[in-house]
Amino acid sequence: MSLHCAKQCSCLASEETSCLGLKTSLQKYRMQDKYDVLGLMAQGSFGKVFLSRHHGTGIQVALKELKRAGVEESYIRMEVGILKDLRHPNITQLLEVIESQDKVHLVLEYVMGVNLRQEILRSHNNRLQEKDTQRIFRDMLGAVDYCHDRGIVHGDLKPKNVLIDTQGQAKVCDFRLGIQFRPGQEVTAVGGTLAYSDLEKISRQWYEGPPLDIWALGVTLYEMVTGDYLFDGCKSQIIKNILHGTVSYPKFISNNAKKLISKILNRDPTKRPTI
Numbered sequence: 412m413s414l415h416c417a418k419q420c421s422c423l424a425s426e427e428t429s430c431l432g433l434k435t436s437l438q439k440y441r442m443q444d445k446y447d448v449l450g451l452m453a454q455g456s457f458g459k460v461f462l463s464r465h466h467g468t469g470i471q472v473a474l475k476e477l478k479r480a481g482v483e484e485s486y487i488r489m490e491v492g493i494l495k496d497l498r499h500p501n502i503t504q505l506l507e508v509i510e511s512q513d514k515v516h517l518v519l520e521y522v523m524g525v526n527l528r529q530e531i532l533r534s535h536n537n538r539l540q541e542k543d544t545q546r547i548f549r550d551m552l553g554a555v556d557y558c559h560d561r562g563i564v565h566g567d568l569k570p571k572n573v574l575i576d577t578q579g580q581a582k583v584c585d586f587r588l589g590i591q592f593r594p595g596q597e598v599t600a601v602g603g604t605l606a607y608s609d610l611e612k613i614s615r616q617w618y619e620g621p622p623l624d625i626w627a628l629g630v631t632l633y634e635m636v637t638g639d640y641l642f643d644g645c646k647s648q649i650i651k652n653i654l655h656g657t658v659s660y661p662k663f664i665s666n667n668a669k670k671l672i673s674k675i676l677n678r679d680p681t682k683r684p685t686i
Contacts, residue, residue, distance in 0.1 A: 442509045442516050446474060457587055462521065472506060475517040486587060487515050493563055493589045494519075501554035503574065503584040522584075524577050527570035527631070531638055538638030541665060547573075548632060550581035555624050556686040564590040564620035567603045568627035570634060592620045605649050606642040607631065611680055613650060622680035629675030636668050637661055 446463040452473060453460040463474040477487055494505035494517075507518035527547065531539055539547070551573060558565060565572075566588035574582045588603050597617040609626035611618040633641045641658065642649045656678050660669050677683045 442474070442511070445509075446472065446518070448474065463518075471521045471523075473503075473519040473521045475519055477515045477517070479513055479515065489589060489591070490587045491515075491517065493586045493591065496561070497558070497563075497586075499554055499557045501550045501580070501582050502557070503582050519584075520582075522574040522576050522582050524575045527573040527575055527581065527635070530575045531570065531635060534638075536638065539635045541636060541668060543579075544632070544635045544668075546579065547575065547581045548628075548635065551583060551628065551631075552686055554581075554583040555628065559621045559624070559686060562592050562594075564592060564598070565624050565627075566590050566620075567607070568624055568631060569604050569607045570631055573631075590620050595619065605646060606640060608653070609680065610653060610656075610678060613653060618680055621685065622683045625675055625683045625686070626680075629672055632668075632675065633658070633672050636664055 445466055447466065449462045449464055449471075451459060452462050458475060458477040461474040461476065463472050464470070465472060479487075491505065491508055498504065503522060504520040505517060506520060509516040509518065525533070530547075531537065534540070534543070551568075555565065555568070563586075565583065565586060567585065568583070572583065572585045574584055576582065590598050592598055596619070598620045599615055599617050603612065605613075607627040607630045609623055612623060630641050633639075637660075642652050644652070656676070658673070658676060660672075674684055
């Protein structure tokens with residue numbers, strides 16, 4: 412079940428204010444007083460994500476658990492600050508924040524389905540047909556365009572951070588490395604997934620934020636239509652390939668797809684197309 416309706420989501424809201432400056436459930440109740448944990452969905456260096464169910468409504472949610480000792484407060488504050496104002500059908504929605512002394516739980520929209528990487532692997536020949544790629548990529552562009560218009564760079568776009576629901580709709584998720592910017596402002600970003608990083612990020616140069624997402628979209632588009640990673644191998648090999656900018660295309664890729672990917676992967680960030 413996917414949560415698309417703001418009316419549904421409003422029933423999960425609370426009126427307490429936390430140290431993160433949000434309306435949360437701090438000190439009013441514990442997480443387990445409102446949600447039943449049904450199972451572990453994902454685990455990484457950032458924390459754990461659990462499939463959970465809201466007691467009062469039965470609505471399923473994704474509960475992201477962050478340990479304060481393992482995550483810098485600034486990263487939590489940034490992710491929450493970005494998500495709290497995003498309302499778009501192609502972005503997973505933050506419903507509530509529950510804080511305790513040692514943990515922060517982000518209650519997020521649950522998307523029943525798979526991530527984009529899984530969708531690619533389960534498709535015929537382990538790659539998406541271009542008509543399916545167009546549909547999913549259009550959803551991704553809508554989400555990123557919405558973010559860029561609001562001065563937000565995702566910072567870690569990749570297939571594993573795009574969810575595909577049972578209706579085939581794409582939803583961008585995981586803004587833990589998001590960046591807020593002003594038009595023309597240059598930023599520098601660290602972290603993220605190396606294989607989807609552009610030259611400026613690898614060299615830690617100052618640059619405008621949106622071209623970072625554009626580049627990652629190009630790498631993701633290549634992966635969608637070919638089924639292969641564009642930049643793969645050990646860390647040094649990935650960096651070498653990105654710096655050299657070598658891209659080869661299988662014969663089955665259409666000329667239109669080749670042209671689009673080539674335009675997106677322009678080594679000069681000022682010449683990459685906007686969304």
